[in-house]
Every structure is written in structure tokens, then in C-alpha cells.
Amino acid sequence: MTRSSTPQQTRPPEEPEHAQRPGSDQRTPRRRSRAHWPAVVPFFAFMAVCFGIPAGTMAYNAFTVIDAETGTSEYSLHNVTTSLSGAYATGLAGSVKLSLLSAVLATVLGAVIAQAVINSGKSKLRKAIVSASGVFANFSGAPLAFAFIATLGTTGTVTRILELQRTGFSLYTFTGLVLAYLYFMVPLMVVTILPALDGLRAQWREAAASCGATRAQFWRHVGLPVLMPSLLGGAVLMFGTAFASHATAAVMTGSSVPLITIQIANALSGNVLVGQENLALAMSLNMVVIALIVIAVQIPLQRRSNRWLG
Template identity: 50%
Template sequence: MARSGKKLGAWGAVLPLLGYCAVALGLPVWALIWEGIQAPDANGVNHFTFSNFTTSWHGVYLTGMLSSLRLSLLTAVISAVVGLVAAYAIAQSRGRLLKQAVLTASGVLANFGGIPLAFCFVATIGTGGVFLSWLNDAWPSFQLGTFDGLVVVYPYFLVPLMVLTTLPALDGLRRQWREAATNLGGSAWQYWRYVGGPLLLPAALGGFVLCFGASFAAYATARALSSGTVPLVTTQIASVLSGNVLATETNLGMALALNTIIVCGLMMAVYLPLRKRSAKWLES
């Protein structure tokens, strides 16, 4: 009885969260599925069909999905490398005040995407001017409103996210492990190959997956900079929902949104086991 009471008590503590998730997340997803499998006929009557999902994976919509995946992969790789190096430098610093300041700044900058970030880049670089001309001398095709411009802008909120994700794991690497490896005759390469690297890998991969998902789901920054000229699935969803679609494809935006949720769900399915594995040895 006592054990069953503990189980009921644990479930009772979680039930409010489960209820909130069911209402705030479950109902919208169900609405996307329900409307995504319906399409109006010539008389305006809805009928069940999978044509919306078929259309969402063909033509310009497939181009938008592939472009979003490519942008997410590039920016996630750049942000993961830069963020991991920055997090390692911070972890090696002995200044506690510096670490707190960096963590606070990273928490703010990781949520600094959208219109404010786009405005900052437009105000700094703009569509002309000396700075842009200098940049075009080294990178002739660079413009803020192009795919290359988004690759440069996105890491400004993804790198802080990578720092926040990997810094706790780097702090968990104890100095005694490095000293023990050195005393046993191991080199720095051997330490990172057999000790530090395997322990840090789950957190690093988890940070990469988070950066990929955040880049894939970003909308406002790309919309403000490119005005929709760069084909991305998020801007295509906004275009469809605003009415820029054929009369027989009014629910196409729901199918596109569901595709985005599936991709982000796959990212979280990869991230959660990595996070669990990283937290396991950090707590030991």
C-alpha cells in the first residue's frame, strides 16, 4: 500500500504538467493533423485526403524543406564548433564572476533572435555602405537578404545556446582526471581521446541537435532579412496561412506545419537520450 501510495503521489505531482502539455501541445498537433488531412472540393465541402501532405513534399515546398535543412545543418555545425571552443575557454577560466557574466549574457543572447537581431544587422551592415563594401571585397556574393546572410546571422543566437548546453559538461571534467592521465604517461591527445572526449561527446552532440532544431524552427529573423526570398519552410508556412495559396490547398499550411513538428520532434528524440547520458556521469 505504501509503495502504491508513493506511485500515486508521484503521478499526482506530474498530472498538472501532463494536463498542460495535453492542452497546449496535444490539441494544436491534433488540429494540424485533422485539418491537414482535409481539403475542399469544387463545391467547397471538405473531404479526407492526403493531397496536402503529398504537395508539401513536392515542388517549391520540397525546395523550402531542403533549404531549411541545409541552413540548419550549416549554422548548427558553425555554432557547435565556435560554441564548444568558447565554452572550453570559459570553463578553463578561474574567474567566477566572468563565468556568471557569460552565462547570463548567453541566456539573454540565446533568445535574441527574431526582429531585434535582424534590425541590429541591418543597422550595422545595411544594404550598402563602407563595411559591406569591405566585406564584398572578400565575399562578393554576400548580402544580408540571401542564404549566405542567414548563415552569418543565425550563429549570433545559436552560439550562446551551444555555450549554455556544453558549459556544465565542461565544468564536470575534473582536473584530477587530467592529472591522473598525465601521471600515467598519457598525452593530451590520449586524454581527450579516451577520457575527456567520450564524456563530453553526448553534451556536444546534444548541443548540436538543439542548435539544428532552433535554426530549423526560426522564422522572424529570416522573414525580416530576406522578405521571403530565401525558400524556407517556416516562411512558406506563413505565406500559405496568409492566403497565398490555391483555393483547393487552403489546408496546405497545416501539413507544412506538421512536417516541421515532425522534424523538431525527431531532433528532441535524439537530444533527450544524449542529455540523459551526459547528466548521468555529471551527477556521479
């Protein structure tokens, strides 16, 4: 006798969770993304009013030349070409030189100070350094200039005590501006680079030591390559900070040191020539272009730094 085999019932395959059934809405993710747009509308409106309109007006007037006799205006490259030649080119080069030198010195000094704070291992010292750096980083402009004049000026306290005049030192020169800029840029660099230095893992040091590497070899082959994006990003930030500073240089040196910010202020106020407002806007446009380049360089460096140390 043979047993009658009962036919086995086959279960239909389960439908994947990600599969969409007929009639289901396939544009749900897109609708969700659109739902977030109203939340950022005020931000873009603020950017358009506070930055877009002034930037557009500046660019429009920078390429506009007004005839002094007839009062008519026409589009021309005269303001832009003038802003990149002669004394104005010297002022732009002076600002770039001052910013580069200050940025390099502030980056090196700030990184060394921040690393010394971390190596100390004292939380109270770190809190004191961070708090002081936050205060000093925001102490700039005319108050800083007056403080330096009272301290290192011709009749300043430190100048008379150390008799700095015999050495030929003068605060009202390019070197004096560098010292004044470092006063607030070094603390700013300390605050900027501390999180990156904290990101260096102790396991990396232990692994390097177990392989027989010295401290110098660790910094050369591991520490500096990892920190390089953060250091370069901090240097770019320092450059932008120094490049945009105006009040400190205006109070300390006036027009004795050619800087583009002082030339823009003189052109707008008519201290040199009357009716040079559009030329001042052309020089401002040059600064905006350099600032955009600085931002374009800093963003990728910041992303690469966060990838390693985040």
C-alpha cells in the same frame, strides 16, 4: 551422580522486517503511487489543452481536402504529398541545410569559447561571459534582423567601412542567414556546454598526465569521448532552434531563400494561393515530425551525458 540437564528454551526466529503479517495491506506501495497522481493532473490537462488539441486539429486538417466548388471535405493524402514535392520540398531541404550548418558551426564555436573561459580560471570573466551569452541567446527575431541590416546590409555601417560589396558579400543570402543565426546560437551553445565541461574531473587529467599522455591525447581518448553525448545533444538542440526560427529569415531575406517556415506563413496568409491553409498545416506537420525526431535523439544523449558528468 549425574546432573540433570535442564531443557533449553528455543526462541522463535525473529520475523524479518520486510515480511508482511497476515492481514496486512500488501498494496501500500501501489496506493502511495496513486496518491501522487492528483498532483500531476493539472500538468497533463495543460498539455492536453495547449498542445494536444492544436496538434490533433493540425493533423486532422492536414489530411483533409476541401472541394472549392461544393465545399465538401474528404480525407486524402493530397496535402501531405504536395508538401513533400516541388517548391515545398525545396523549402524543407533548405531549412534542414540551414539548420545543420548553423548547428555544426555553433557547436564547434560554442565549445571552444566555453573551454577557453574555463581554462582562464577567472571567475569574473566567466560571470561576464555567461551573462552576455544569456542576453545574446535571447536576442533574435525581427530586432536581430534589423540590427544586421543596419550593420551588414547594402548600406550598413560595416559594409561601407570595409567595402564588403567589392568582395561580393550580400547579407540577404544563405550565408547571411547563417551569420545571423550564429549570433544567438553560439551564446546558447556556450551556456549549454559549460556544465558538461565543468564535469570533466581534474583527476582524469592528472591520471592521463601521470601515464605520459599529452593534452591532445587526453582530449582524444578521454575528454571528447566523455563529452560526445553532451556535444551531440547540444548540436541537436541547436538544430531544433534554427529549424524553428522564422522572424529573422522573414525580415532579412523574405522569400529569396526558400525555407519551410516562410512557405507556411505565405500559405496561411494567402500571399501565393488562396485556400491553402490545409497545405500549410501539412507542412507544419512535417516540421512537427522532424521536431519529434530531434527530441527522441536528444533525450537519450542527455541521459548518457548525465551518467558520466552528473
